[in-house]
Amino acid sequence: MMPVGPLMIEHRLIERMIRVIGAELNRIEQKGKVNPEFVDVTVDFIRTYADNCHHGKEEKILFRDLKLKPLAPELERILSELIEEHRKGREVVGQLVAAKEQYLRGESRAVSLIIEGMRWLVDFYPKHIEKEDRHFFLPCMGYFTREEKDAMLNEEMDFDRNFVHARYKTVVESAELASGLK
Numbered sequence: 001m002m003p004v005g006p007l008m009i010e011h012r013l014i015e016r017m018i019r020v021i022g023a024e025l026n027r028i029e030q031k032g033k034v035n036p037e038f039v040d041v042t043v044d045f046i047r048t049y050a051d052n053c054h055h056g057k058e059e060k061i062l063f064r065d066l067k068l069k070p071l072a073p074e075l076e077r078i079l080s081e082l083i084e085e086h087r088k089g090r091e092v093v094g095q096l097v098a099a100k101e102q103y104l105r106g107e108s109r110a111v112s113l114i115i116e117g118m119r120w121l122v123d124f125y126p127k128h129i130e131k132e133d134r135h136f137f138l139p140c141m142g143y144f145t146r147e148e149k150d151a152m153l154n155e156e157m158d159f160d161r162n163f164v165h166a167r168y169k170t171v172v173e174s175a176e177l178a179s180g181l182k
Contacts, residue, residue, distance in 0.1 A: 006156055007062070007137065010054045011129045017045050018125045025118045034114050039100040046093050046121065053163050055086045058132075061155050062140070069143040078136050085128050092120045 024038050066079060099113035141149065176182040 006153070006160075007054065007057060008133055010049075011133060014050050014054065014125060015129060017042075017050075018122055021118055022122045025115065025122055028111065028115055028118070032111060034100070034103050034111055036100055036104060039096065039103075039114060042118065042121070043093055043097055043100075046089070048167065050125075051086070051090060051093070052167065053160070055089075056163075057156050057159050059083070059086065061152055061159065062137075065148065065152060066140055066143065071140075071143065075136065075139060078131065082128075082132065082136065085124070089121075089124065089128075092117055092124075096121075 021042055024035070024042075028034055063079060063083065066075075071079065096114065096117035099110050099117055103110035103114060144152070173182065
């Protein structure tokens with residue numbers, strides 16, 4: 001099995017959530033009302049699963065190892081684009097959080113900002129995933145030996161095993177700080 005297999009499987013789950021976000025976006029556009037809990041679910045999914053878990057493996061394992069390889073110029077360009085796209089995604093999710101807070105305060109522009117952020121996610125992820133699936137992951141695998149691929153796959157599995165523990169350790173530490181216990 002190639003290391004990109006799990007990453008591509010994760011893409012299918014992200015695509016499913018993006019369809020749900022798209023449906024909710026259409027509802028918001030029609031009714032002009034936002035369900036703040038749905039925005040929270042969206043932010044949690046994108047930050048935790050799509051970014052920290054999925055992009056985390058790409059950046060900390062695959063991209064790290066690719067940077068040690070003499071990539072073709074086209075793959076170098078795509079790698080740089082992907083890194084920038086991940087950064088932009090984090091920025092947009094932060095803006096979505098801020099827009100939801102504005103909505104809760106009753107600020108009039110908040111609905112359009114939420115629509116803008118959700119629209120960006122719905123437009124961005126399908127193109128981003130297609131770029132990775134069709135134009136990046138598979139061509140990049142030719143740069144690795146079987147042993148390197150196996151090592152990356154094992155590292156991805158370790159990343160997944162440890163992810164939830166690291167995630168909730170951070171949650172507890174933040175809660176301790178907020179409550180004055182640390």
